[in-house]
Amino acid sequence: MSELDTLAQTFALGAANRPLPLDALPVPVQAALGDAPPPNAETLALDLAALLATAERAVPPVSQVEPIHLPPRSKPWLPDRVAVIIHRLCAERGLRPLLAKAMVEVAQRGWTLRPSLLLRVMGAIESTDRELVAGTFDERAQAVFATERGWGSAVAAQQVAGVEASDFDWDAASDEERVSFIDQLRTSDPRAAVTLLESGWSKHKAAQRQAFIYSLQINVSLDDEPFLEAALDDRVAAVRAAAQGTLAGLRSSALLGRAEAVLAAHVRVRNRALRRPLVECDPVEETPELIRNGVVDPQDGTAPGLARLDQLVSLVPSDRLAAVIGLDGVGLLDAKVTYNGSDYRFADALENNANRWDDAELAAALVQRDPTRLAGLAGLLPQADRAQRIRSAIQARDEGAMRTLVRWLPPQFDAELAIALTEFAVDPANVSGSLAERLVEMMPSRAPRAALPAVIAILERVELGAALSSVARLTTTYLQLDKALMDAIEEESR
Amino acid sequence: MTPVERWSAERVGAAAPDSQVALAAEKLAIPQPWSQVGTSGNLLWGLCQGSGKSPYQVQIDLAGPAYKCSCPSRKFPCKHAVALLHLWSQGHVKETGLAEFAAEWAAGRAARDQPKPAKDAAPRTPEQQADAAANAEARAQQRERRIGEGLTELDRWLADVTREGLAKHSAQRPKRLQALAARMVDAQAPGVATRLSALAEVRDANPNWPVLVTAEFGALRLLARAWANRAELDAELVETLRQHLGITVRADDVIADEPGVTDDWVVVGLRDSDEERVSVRRVWLFGRSSGRWALVLFFAAGGATLTSNLYPGTQVHATLHFHPGRGQLRAVIAHRDEQASPVTGFAPTAESPSTARLRWRDAVAQDPWLDSIPVLVAGELAADAAAKPAIRGAEGGMLPLVGNRDAWLILQLTAERDDVVVAGELGPTGLLPVSVLSDGAVVPL
Numbered sequence: 040m041s042e043l044d045t046l047a048q049t050f051a052l053g054a055a056n057r058p059l060p061l062d063a064l065p066v067p068v069q070a071a072l073g074d075a076p077p078p079n080a081e082t083l084a085l086d087l088a089a090l091l092a093t094a095e096r097a098v099p100p101v102s103q104v105e106p107i108h109l110p111p112r113s114k115p116w117l118p119d120r121v122a123v124i125i126h127r128l129c130a131e132r133g134l135r136p137l138l139a140k141a142m143v144e145v146a147q148r149g150w151t152l153r154p155s156l157l158l159r160v161m162g163a164i165e166s167t168d169r170e171l172v173a174g175t176f177d178e179r180a181q182a183v184f185a186t187e188r189g190w191g192s193a194v195a196a197q198q199v200a201g202v203e204a205s206d207f208d209w210d211a212a213s214d215e216e217r218v219s220f221i222d223q224l225r226t227s228d229p230r231a232a233v234t235l236l237e238s239g240w241s242k243h244k245a246a247q248r249q250a251f252i253y254s255l256q257i258n259v260s261l262d263d264e265p266f267l268e269a270a271l272d273d274r275v276a277a278v279r280a281a282a283q284g285t286l287a288g289l290r291s292s293a294l295l296g297r298a299e300a301v302l303a304a305h306v307r308v309r310n311r312a313l314r315r316p317l318v319e320c321d322p323v324e325e326t327p328e329l330i331r332n333g334v335v336d337p338q339d340g341t342a343p344g345l346a347r348l349d350q351l352v353s354l355v356p357s358d359r360l361a362a363v364i365g366l367d368g369v370g371l372l373d374a375k376v377t378y379n380g381s382d383y384r385f386a387d388a389l390e391n392n393a394n395r396w397d398d399a400e401l402a403a404a405l406v407q408r409d410p411t412r413l414a415g416l417a418g419l420l421p422q423a424d425r426a427q428r429i430r431s432a433i434q435a436r437d438e439g440a441m442r443t444l445v446r447w448l449p450p451q452f453d454a455e456l457a458i459a460l461t462e463f464a465v466d467p468a469n470v471s472g473s474l475a476e477r478l479v480e481m482m483p484s485r486a487p488r489a490a491l492p493a494v495i496a497i498l499e500r501v502e503l504g505a506a507l508s509s510v511a512r513l514t515t516t517y518l519q520l521d522k523a524l525m526d527a528i529e530e531e532s533r
Numbered sequence: 534m535t536p537v538e539r540w541s542a543e544r545v546g547a548a549a550p551d552s553q554v555a556l557a558a559e560k561l562a563i564p565q566p567w568s569q570v571g572t573s574g575n576l577l578w579g580l581c582q583g584s585g586k587s588p589y590q591v592q593i594d595l596a597g598p599a600y601k602c603s604c605p606s607r608k609f610p611c612k613h614a615v616a617l618l619h620l621w622s623q624g625h626v627k628e629t630g631l632a633e634f635a636a637e638w639a640a641g642r643a644a645r646d647q648p649k650p651a652k653d654a655a656p657r658t659p660e661q662q663a664d665a666a667a668n669a670e671a672r673a674q675q676r677e678r679r680i681g682e683g684l685t686e687l688d689r690w691l692a693d694v695t696r697e698g699l700a701k702h703s704a705q706r707p708k709r710l711q712a713l714a715a716r717m718v719d720a721q722a723p724g725v726a727t728r729l730s731a732l733a734e735v736r737d738a739n740p741n742w743p744v745l746v747t748a749e750f751g752a753l754r755l756l757a758r759a760w761a762n763r764a765e766l767d768a769e770l771v772e773t774l775r776q777h778l779g780i781t782v783r784a785d786d787v788i789a790d791e792p793g794v795t796d797d798w799v800v801v802g803l804r805d806s807d808e809e810r811v812s813v814r815r816v817w818l819f820g821r822s823s824g825r826w827a828l829v830l831f832f833a834a835g836g837a838t839l840t841s842n843l844y845p846g847t848q849v850h851a852t853l854h855f856h857p858g859r860g861q862l863r864a865v866i867a868h869r870d871e872q873a874s875p876v877t878g879f880a881p882t883a884e885s886p887s888t889a890r891l892r893w894r895d896a897v898a899q900d901p902w903l904d905s906i907p908v909l910v911a912g913e914l915a916a917d918a919a920a921k922p923a924i925r926g927a928e929g930g931m932l933p934l935v936g937n938r939d940a941w942l943i944l945q946l947t948a949e950r951d952d953v954v955v956a957g958e959l960g961p962t963g964l965l966p967v968s969v970l971s972d973g974a975v976v977p978l
Binding site for chain 2: 048056081084087091092101107126180363394486
């Protein structure tokens with residue numbers, strides 16, 4: 040505690056209540072206060088405060104420090120002409136696809152962003168595009184951002200990209216670098232990744248073990264099963280859950296085999312020959328094995344025995360259901376099902392099943408019997424089916440259907456679709472603001488270049504509301520900036 | 534006429550009064566809504582089509598800089614002016630003959646800049662001169678009396694609170710301090726008012742509040758006692774004291790009474806701050822021949838935008854006159870070349886952290902109320918066990934680096950390597966970096 044801290048206690052309590060003994064002060068301080076004693080305690084305290092505060096101000100804090108040992112800067116700065124355009128791209132959310140494209144171009148040419156622009160881009164870029172920004176980092180920036188929240192894994196992915204297994208220093212690597220390396224190794228030598236993880240597995244932190252398990256989802260096969268089965272007994276619930284989820288996605292895994300056995304014991308199909316067979320189901324009891332397999336009790340008040348049954352139905356692939364209970368997924372959907380004597384439908388569980396196994400046939404059957412399920416299953420429908428539904432929604436000016444389908448629009452439009460969607464979006468009688476804006480915002484990045492003049496002509500022809508006008512302007516701006524960006528990059532690269 | 538060096542995107546962005554205008558200007562910085570854009574010498578102009586029938590006329594004098602736009606925005610400069618700057622910096626504005634509206638504006642500015650004829654062209658009589666001097670002396674004495682009364686009241690209040698204890702009326706302290714600040718304004722000691730207002734912001738929720746308040750009580754006590762005993766102090770210290778009290782010295786008097794220093798002045802850095810109802814820009818200059826530091830202040834009142842024609846990384850040939858007072862760095866620019874040029878080959882001798890510490894200590898001994906001194910420190914970027922940034926010298930000394938997280942990131946990324954020369958303000962808490970010297974250039978942070 041400094042002398043000023045001690046004096047502050049006197050100030051807090053009051054000099055009258057806690058006077059300072061003059062002769063207890065250090066000699067130099069007594070000398071500075073002068074020969075004549077202060078008239079009262081508060082005068083002494085104030086004069087002492089003046090002295091000590093000045094003395095303390097004169098000495099900035101001292102601490103033990105060590106050099107940060109960053110690598111020197113190794114890439115040239117981005118040319119100013121390109122930098123001003125990238126600054127502009129940061130200004131609007133609708134230009135983010137172009138910002139991502141710019142990062143790829145910058146990285147390819149070996150440039151790096153000046154710090155103020157870099158921080159701006161890092162704030163503007165979509166989180167899914169962080170690796171593109173990390174691609175522009177030189178070694179110094181990689182070191183600066185390696186431990187920065189939200190950027191460590193993007194930097195790690197850049198640092199391990201292309202590193203040979205024999206060159207990777209596992210012991211010296213950071214957590215993010217190890218995960219990135221395992222991801223990379225799983226694409227070329229999945230078995231080697233497991234071998235690497237097996238040694239010293241228990242020494243990794245729980246979060247690391249969990250991340251490694253998820254990495255094994257890359258090229259997962261039955262070769263990985265022994266390792267993943269062992270992880271079902273991990274001491275940490277999150278690691279066990281990661282292993283359960285990974286094994287549940289592996290056809291023919293023992294975990295699914297165990298689920299099939301339980302299902303077979305609790306589901307009986309009667310009158311199979313009828314158009315609508317009868318399916319009788321019993322409650323599924325909780326067992327240690329089910330818990331180990333990841334079949335959990337519900338949190339929503341559903342009867343536990345029924346909830347476990349639903350989870351098992353959603354786990355087993357539809358075509359395997361036929362072997363287990365005698366009906367496939369579509370058959371189960373159409374059957375008369377009773378549970379404990381009461382009618383029941385497995386439609387929700389089968390929807391989960393269809394999404395888990397990308398089962399287009401089951402998805403189509405579910406949507407055909409219940410069109411409200413389109414929102415959750417449209418992504419599984421065959422491409423031709425989706426395209427037809429989109430065309431029908433446009434022709435019928437069906438805003439509701441388009442709202443359901445908008446997230447399933449193709450990543451690239453053909454000219455016909457781009458023009459049709461634009462006409463649809465500008466029709467105020469049928470389309471509300473937010474949907475119209477969303478559709479028009481897609482045009483710069485999804486419409487073919489050749490169709491953009493026609494799209495812009497439609498947008499300029501119609502009197503648009505304020506919000507849609509700004510989006511229309513954005514489309515034009517996007518094109519202009521795209522051209523300006525590539526022109527500037529080409530010229531600066533010569 | 535020599536074309537003006539184009540501004541960087543960062544410098545254009547810095548001209549905007551707030552982030553809203555900056556963002557709106559970037560969106561407008563496309564050729565589409567603009568017509569009749571052109572530049573000639575320091576002048577820049579263009580017409581920007583808005584939502585109305587007639588386009589807005591925008592004119593900029595880059596030397597000021599000065600801005601004019603016919604739009605109704607109350608922000609200054611408006612988004613149209615900043616957008617035009619962006620277009621120019623991106624090379625979309627060509628040299629051309631003056632548009633009529635731009636020529637009219639330029640002529641009006643030139644006429645306003647003409648020195649006005651003295652109101653009273655006839656020389657004063659000796660009696661009139663004696664009267665004027667007596668009036669000035671009377672006003673000065675009245676001011677000194679008011680300051681004395683105000684500081685006496687302040688000293689009494691400090692003693693009362695110290696005797697009873699800060700904890701006793703802790704909840705009322707901020708309000709009382711604000712009232713005292715207003716009293717100090719009446720007492721014509723606005724510098725003390727600013728200190729009291731800042732002290733009012735220290736609330737009990739801050740765990741260090743007793744030490745902070747005690748220290749500031751000590752500084753205020755020192756100001757009050759120094760004023761009371763000013764007859765016994767040397768003239769330079771009295772000038773320093775007067776400046777801390779907020780007694781302004783007219784720029785014309787500084788130019789008339791203090792010698793000028795002509796040099797090529799490198800703009801090393803700047804820092805903006807908001808104080809009470811005034812925004813202040815501190816611009817640090819370093820004379821290449823004289824090796825002197827100088828501080829030039831710019832003010833903007835009531836939320837207006839700070840504008841200055843000194844930008845870090847440039848240098849300007851100018852004559853500066855320094856305010857009187859101990860170690861006084863504040864200066865007034867008497868004459869300067871219109872154009873600034875980029876800094877090249879700038880390699881002044883930098884201090885070690887230890888030497889900078891000693892210079893700060895000596896500066897505080899000369900002026901106990903000093904906020905900071907400008908420094909050029911050479912060292913290695915470092916950090917303590919809690920990852921707090923610092924600069925460490927080859928001799929083993931260190932200085933903590935102050936500033937926010939982004940500032941530290943920018944410093945690490947701007948420096949080519951960990952061995953750096955950092956320019957900044959050194960104060961009680963450490964070094965606030967404002968720029969980095971790199972290959973003879975000044976790189977603002």
